[in-house]
Amino acid sequence: MRRLKSLQLLYHATVASFLAPVSLFVLMAITYLPIPYTQYHTLVSPIPLVGIYFWAIYRPIVLQITVVFLIGLTNDFIGGALIGLHAFLYLTIFLFARAQRRFLRGQGFSAIWACFAIILLAYHGMTWLAYTTLEGQLPFPALPMILNTVVTMAAYPLIIYLFMKIDRRLQRSESFLV
Amino acid sequence: MNNRRRRKFSVFDRILAVSLSQRVGERVLIGLYIGLALVLMVASSLSKNWVHVTQTQLSDITSPIFSTLILPVRAVIDRGYEVSGLQNLATENAELRLQNQELLQWKDRALALMNENKALQALTRLDPLPRANYMTARIISDTGGMYSKTLTLDKGKEDGVKQGFAVMVPEGLIGIIIETGDVSSRALLIQDVNARVPVVSEDTRHAVMLAGTNTDKLSLKYLDETAEIKMGERLVTSGRGGLLVPGIPVAHMVQSSKDELYAKPLAHYKRADYVQVVDFGRQSGIEEF
Numbered sequence: 315m316r317r318l319k320s321l322q323l324l325y326h327a328t329v330a331s332f333l334a335p336v337s338l339f340v341l342m343a344i345t346y347l348p349i350p351y352t353q354y355h356t357l358v359s360p361i362p363l364v365g366i367y368f369w370a371i372y373r374p375i376v377l378q379i380t381v382v383f384l385i386g387l388t389n390d391f392i393g394g395a396l397i398g399l400h401a402f403l404y405l406t407i408f409l410f411a412r413a414q415r416r417f418l419r420g421q422g423f424s425a426i427w428a429c430f431a432i433i434l435l436a437y438h439g440m441t442w443l444a445y446t447t448l449e450g451q452l453p454f455p456a457l458p459m460i461l462n463t464v465v466t467m468a469a470y471p472l473i474i475y476l477f478m479k480i481d482r483r484l485q486r487s488e489s490f491l492v
Numbered sequence: 493m494n495n496r497r498r499r500k501f502s503v504f505d506r507i508l509a510v511s512l513s514q515r516v517g518e519r520v521l522i523g524l525y526i527g528l529a530l531v532l533m534v535a536s537s538l539s540k541n542w543v544h545v546t547q548t549q550l551s552d553i554t555s556p557i558f559s560t561l562i563l564p565v566r567a568v569i570d571r572g573y574e575v576s577g578l579q580n581l582a583t584e585n586a587e588l589r590l591q592n593q594e595l596l597q598w599k600d601r602a603l604a605l606m607n608e609n610k611a612l613q614a615l616t617r618l619d620p621l622p623r624a625n626y627m628t629a630r631i632i633s634d635t636g637g638m639y640s641k642t643l644t645l646d647k648g649k650e651d652g653v654k655q656g657f658a659v660m661v662p663e664g665l666i667g668i669i670i671e672t673g674d675v676s677s678r679a680l681l682i683q684d685v686n687a688r689v690p691v692v693s694e695d696t697r698h699a700v701m702l703a704g705t706n707t708d709k710l711s712l713k714y715l716d717e718t719a720e721i722k723m724g725e726r727l728v729t730s731g732r733g734g735l736l737v738p739g740i741p742v743a744h745m746v747q748s749s750k751d752e753l754y755a756k757p758l759a760h761y762k763r764a765d766y767v768q769v770v771d772f773g774r775q776s777g778i779e780e781f
Binding site: 343344346347379380383386387388390391392393396397398399401402405406409441444445448449455458459462 | 518521522525526528529530531532533534535536537543546547550551554557558561562565633634638639640642685706707
């Protein structure tokens with residue numbers, strides 16, 4: 315019986331540790347699917363940020379910094395021109411959200427959402443700054459940036475709802491196992 | 493209650509071996525990763541070659557994933573088009589009838605011009621342009637973003653795709669193949685800030701270089717100040733640079749309300765799931781693009 319329980323624990327821990335990276339990879343894949351949302355703009359919004367933000371606040375233990383770094387790097391190699399930019403930004407945002415998780419968990423949904431909006435703006439600002447500094451691209455892509463922000467903010471509640479479901483399920487199985 | 497809950501989580505901490513108490517090791521890792529990310533950023537801004545090679549190798553691995561994920565998405569989008577298409581069926585039908593009549597007139601004119609062209613080529617002993625080879629490829633991922641405009645296609649070296657092949661849709665040129673993997677390839681779109689296409693205005697024959705701006709406005713470089721190009725005039729490839737054959741439609745001239753001149757692409761990949769990868773037998777000028 316004890317052996318069975320250990321096996322169940324091991325299975326649960328494996329599932330839990332794979333869930334965060336897999337969920338982030340799926341979000342990243344969705345980002346790069348050629349989905350038109352207007353005739354000339356594509357859905358290339360930083361949706362994986364929502365996942366990183368969620369795991370950093372609610373279950374940082376299942377998301378290691380190596381995974382965050384690798385997801386960012388993969389993101390860069392799939393779609394970016396500046397390699398390392400998303401690796402840097404995702405890692406920084408993950409560390410920031412994880413450091414603030416006690417404060418954020420004490421807030422309501424709207425406040426957490428608003429904090430994400432600030433993080434998103436910082437992300438866009440830093441991305442533009444990096445491209446301007448290293449690639450010399452000065453024109454500010456205002457319209458795509460607004461569209462990206464709107465799409466990401468609109469996707470936020472849906473993604474968080476799904477992730478909350480996953481998290482509750484994990485919590486339930488944990489309470490059965492321990 | 494709180495103590496009990498804390499005990500529960502500490503079991504998982506041990507099993508997962510990612511305890512937050514391992515602060516020192518983690519700090520070293522964070523420093524390493526941030527340093528590595530910054531070095532990579534600078535290195536990729538200095539040289540794009542290694543970036544493109546790695547990106548293509550990775551796209552060979554990820555292309556089956558994207559190809560699978562795109563199926564349900566495309567199904568939903570196609571269903572949406574079907575519904576909106578049904579609503580506009582009568583109007584669209586009337587428009588198509590008119591268009592068909594116009595196209596039949598154009599066909600007669602094209603045949604006459606083709607015969608005239610052949611006769612003139614024979615008279616002047618002009619070597620005809622090499623015959624183009626066409627291949628259809630599916631767009632599997634839209635790998636661009638706000639700061640780069642690229643597409644990943646599901647055809648690679650194994651299908652005969654090479655660097656420098658043109659990427660087109662029926663309306664005209666949309667980009668060029670810049671990197672090829674075994675089963676996938678990456679196309680740089682004409683909107684990308686690194687893209688340059690030598691073109692000529694179709695009627696007034698003024699040469700100009702189209703430069704991408706990461707938006708749908710293509711800037712006009714090296715345009716003679718005295719040049720008078722008509723608004724709406726088409727810009728077609730000039731064939732200079734040796735990469736593309738002359739005469740491929742690329743963009744048309746637009747004047748903004750602030751009197752700013754720019755070109756707008758004639759073709760847009762967003763209207764297509766598939767593109768044509770065209771071999772004009774002129775890959776020597778890839779570095780010119």
